[in-house]
Amino acid sequence: MTRNVSITLQNTADARPIIEAITEDNPEATVADFPSMVKIDCPGRLVVKQDSVSERIGREWDVQELHLSLITLSGNIDEDDDQFVLAWT
DSSP states (O other): OEEEEEEEEEEEEETHHHHHHHHHTTTTTTEOOOSEEEEEEEEEEEEEHHHHHHHHSSSOOGGGGGTEEEEEEEEEEOOOOOOOEEEEH
16 A cells, blocks of 8 residues: 655645646646645655646746745655655655
């Protein structure tokens, strides 16, 4: 059985392109929308790609900007300039 990783972001205009990128790049993810937050669960591994978010916002996006919208997460983090990965390792 694969454990889910999860990320919860604020439901704001700044976070929506990140949420869109996550859902497109992780088709097995499930999204739960709430008035103030969006929780995304994914079996085993979830990736937030710098290129995908940059494409949506029309400028270079620094992966560290994710932390401005982050509420909570579940999983082990592997982060570099190109992506933010949650996984159980």
